[in-house]
Amino acid sequence: MSKSLRSSESPETTTKARIKYLLGETTGQIAKSCVYYNRLSYEQSWVRRMIETIEFESERTLKRKITIDIDYSAVNQLRTRFSQFGYRCYLPAVEGMSRSPILNMDLSGGGKSKITTAKRCENAILGAAKLVGYIIQERPKTPPKPFSIDWVIPFLEWLVETERWQDDLLDDHDHSGMSIDNGGRPLWPPFLPPDILALVNSVEFMEAYVQYRLSYTLFVVFPCVLHDGNDTERNKNGQSERFGRNTSVTEDKGVGIVKLIRYESVAVEQSNSASSQSGRIFSRRRLSQSSGTEYIITAPLLGRGFKGRHTRIVCPEGMVIDSVGIYSGANFPYKGERLPKGYDSPKYWSMHRGYAYEPEHYSALHCNMQESGIYKRATLEMIYNRKRVELHDLGLPVDWPPNFRTSHQVWQVRLNISSNRGRFLVPALGLMLCTVYALIVNMLISNSSTISSVSTLSLPLMLGFLVVGEEHLVLSNALAGLRWVVGAATLLSVVTACTLSVVPKDGKSIHTTEGIIVWLLFVATVLIGVVAMCFIAHHIYRIQFFRTDAYEGVRFLEDAHRQKLGDRHPDAKISRRHVRKDILSGESASVWDTYRLKCYSQMLPNCLRKPFEYLWRCGRLRVALGGIGLTIMILCTLLFLW
Numbered sequence: 135m136s137k138s139l140r141s142s143e144s145p146e147t148t149t150k151a152r153i154k155y156l157l158g159e160t161t162g163q164i165a166k167s168c169v170y171y172n173r174l175s176y177e178q179s180w181v182r183r184m185i186e187t188i189e190f191e192s193e194r195t196l197k198r199k200i201t202i203d204i205d206y207s208a209v210n211q212l213r214t215r216f217s218q219f220g221y222r223c224y225l226p227a228v229e230g231m232s233r234s235p236i237l238n239m240d241l242s243g244g245g246k247s248k249i250t251t252a253k254r255c256e257n258a259i260l261g262a263a264k265l266v267g268y269i270i271q272e273r274p275k276t277p278p279k280p281f282s283i284d285w286v287i288p289f290l291e292w293l294v295e296t297e298r299w300q301d302d303l304l305d306d307h308d309h310s311g312m313s314i315d316n317g318g319r320p321l322w323p324p325f326l327p328p329d330i331l332a333l334v335n336s337v338e339f340m341e342a343y344v345q346y347r348l349s350y351t352l353f354v355v356f357p358c359v360l361h362d363g364n365d366t367e368r369n370k371n372g373q374s375e376r377f378g379r380n381t382s383v384t385e386d387k388g389v390g391i392v393k394l395i396r397y398e399s400v401a402v403e404q405s406n407s408a409s410s411q412s413g414r415i416f417s418r419r420r421l422s423q424s425s426g427t428e429y430i431i432t433a434p435l436l437g438r439g440f441k442g443r444h445t446r447i448v449c450p451e452g453m454v455i456d457s458v459g460i461y462s463g464a465n466f467p468y469k470g471e472r473l474p475k476g477y478d479s480p481k482y483w484s485m486h487r488g489y490a491y492e493p494e495h496y497s498a499l500h501c502n503m504q505e506s507g508i509y510k511r512a513t514l515e516m517i518y519n520r521k522r523v524e525l526h527d528l529g530l531p532v533d534w535p536p537n538f539r540t541s542h543q544v545w546q547v548r549l550n551i552s553s554n555r556g557r558f559l560v561p562a563l564g565l566m567l568c569t570v571y572a573l574i575v576n577m578l579i580s581n582s583s584t585i586s587s588v589s590t591l592s593l594p595l596m597l598g599f600l601v602v603g604e605e606h607l608v609l610s611n612a613l614a615g616l617r618w619v620v621g622a623a624t625l626l627s628v629v630t631a632c633t634l635s636v637v638p639k640d641g642k643s644i645h646t647t648e649g650i651i652v653w654l655l656f657v658a659t660v661l662i663g664v665v666a667m668c669f670i671a672h673h674i675y676r677i678q679f680f681r682t683d684a685y686e687g688v689r690f691l692e693d694a695h696r697q698k699l700g701d702r703h704p705d706a707k708i709s710r711r712h713v714r715k716d717i718l719s720g721e722s723a724s725v726w727d728t729y730r731l732k733c734y735s736q737m738l739p740n741c742l743r744k745p746f747e748y749l750w751r752c753g754r755l756r757v758a759l760g761g762i763g764l765t766i767m768i769l770c771t772l773l774f775l776w
Contacts, residue, residue, distance in 0.1 A: 149291050149295065153287065156256060162283070164286055164290070166217060169216060171226075172263070172271060175226045175229070179208050179212075180206075180212065182205050183202075185446065186433070186444070187201070188446065190450040192607040192608070193608045196431065197395065198397070202227060202393075202394075204390045206390060209225065209384055210383040213381060214381045217381060218381065219360065221357060222356070222358060223356040224355055224356075225354050226260075227394055228394065228396075228434070229438075233349065233350065240396075247384070251355065252355055257351060259294055260351070261297070265342060265343060265346060268339065269334065273330075285327060288323065293346070354392060354394070357384070360382050426680065427550070427612045428548065430546050430548050431549060433445045433460075433547050436527045438527075443527040445547070448521070449522060450608040452553060452554060453554070455521065455549065455550070455551055456551060456552050456677065457680055458523050459690070460514065460547055461548060462545060466534050469488065470487060472686070481681075481682075481683040485516075486515070487515055487516070489511060512529075513527075513529045514527065514530050552676075553609055553612050555677055560674065573631065573656065574660065616669060616673065620670070622662060623659070626658065678737050679734075682732070685733050687729040688726070691726055691729065692714075735750075
């Protein structure tokens with residue numbers, strides 16, 4: 135490469151010139167660079183550890199912080215092996231980046247070198263180089279004729295140009311010079327040799343190509359210095375390794391740390407539509423919701439076949455984690471077993487381990503053993519408390535279930551979070567109960583304005599819990615519906631209390647127009663207050679139900695049946711009622727009933743669990759609860775009529 139091209143000046147504007155600027159001047163150098171970037175991306179021996187920490191910046195924005203421990207010695211060994219030179223070293227930092235605009239990005243390194251992120255055109259060229267490098271590596275080792283590389287530069291140009299039209303992958307209209315056949319495969323350019331066409335039509339290459347079109351890999355740039363071949367370094371085996379002449383290596387040595395912070399938006403799920411690459415949130419502003427605020431967060435570090443990959447999710451301030459689940463890109467639930475086994479172990483502190491089945495390994499290792507079952511290999515470690523989730527990839531498969539590959543496969547984490555009950559729910563329930571009681575006493579019994587003043591003075595306390603100080607936007611969004619109902623009840627209570635304080639004793643008679651208006655206002659206020667208390671009590675019960683240890687079994691069973699229903703009816707909207715109906719009508723009814731029994735039992739004190747389980751199994755508890763509920767409704771009706 136000439137000195138002018140290696141300088142800090144801007145490269146030429148043509149695609150071919152940019153390719154030569156990044157990869158080399160000759161076709162042989164470019165082909166070798168393509169293999170280098172393919173090895174750099176899919177081996178990643180230079181990454182000692184990679185940790186992604188996900189935080190909630192707002193209810194619609196995620197803050198992703200990636201910390202990479204880089205072994206510069208391994209990077210330099212790869213560079214000298216493939217004769218890489220130039221004043222810049224490009225390393226793939228984040229794969230599977232969404233093509234949506236990035237809100238903000240911060241990059242910092244622990245070494246002396248100043249690092250930056252690559253330009254969009256550089257990311258496109260280097261991503262295309264990975265694809266070409268894969269083809270070169272997978273070519274037959276003993277071809278019938280000499281392997282030609284004349285197609286490398288034109289194919290790189292073709293890939294870069296078609297990458298600009300990523301939205302036309304499933305479009306019948308050709309805007310990029312690329313046509314689509316009836317099978318959805320691209321019509322590759324005519325200059326590709328037959329042996330290369332066989333490789334690009336393979337399943338593995340098509341998956342990588344689809345990912346190249348739908349997403350991109352973000353590269354970080356490190357400054358390099360030229361070596362004259364006199365310096366040596368130690369390789370992994372402890373042997374001295376000499377750099378080639380005119381080979382460039384990174385300025386930093388040893389092990390360095392790179393931190394990348396970016397912000398991504400989260401889509402709102404409205405139906406069974408496909409999720410975004412960053413994740414999605416299910417809108418939970420319904421008052422009688424069956425679950426808390428639910429986030430589906432993508433975890434691009436998982437399932438890549440690399441060791442030392444960690445994902446950490448931090449719960450927003452004022453919220454508590456109810457349950458955690460992990461799914462493949464097609465929303466298949468991945469079951470994790472809690473250690474120590476059994477639902478009596480604490481959910482928030484025990485280890486959750488996921489296993490992948492390998493029948494071939496089982497037959498090889500247990501051929502002489504009379505065991506039922508299948509050999510299992512630990513692939514995932516998950517542990518979480520009420521504030522954070524830790525995920526450690528031990529060899530998570532790329533696809534789940536096995537042999538179920540979809541385009542742009544990515545693992546997802548479902549996070550159910552709820553507000554802390556002691557922050558708003560319990561105080562609001564207590565104050566609403568006192569307010570309704572004070573109004574009833576003032577209306578039905580008391581003729582003094584003192585009690586009316588007490589009820590009026592208790593209402594500003596309620597408003598003090600409604601109008602809170604600064605809080606996280608996720609918490610505000612989760613409590614928006616409840617605060618609206620409690621606010622409406624508070625407003626009516628204020629109006630009713632003030633009205634009762636000025637209405638004389640004769641004004642409460644139902645024989646007068648004034649008395650009818652007062653009674654209608656009173657009944658409406660009490661009913662809305664009771665409705666608000668019911669909603670608050672429902673949320674307190676729901677949170678307690680989710681936090682039981684046995685709830686994980688209920689959730690996994692429901693997810694598995696929801697996926698089965700989705701496979702049978704791909705276009706239908708599957709509700710919780712449809713899932714329960716499918717469970718109760720099949721073989722899983724007894725298992726589902728056992729799980730729910732454990733949940734209800736774990737919500738009670740230890741002294742009441744045994745009698746509760748006995749009554750539940752005998753069917754007496756449901757009848758008793760139904761009778762109690764009916765009695766309460768009759769008494770309330772008679773009270774209002776009286």
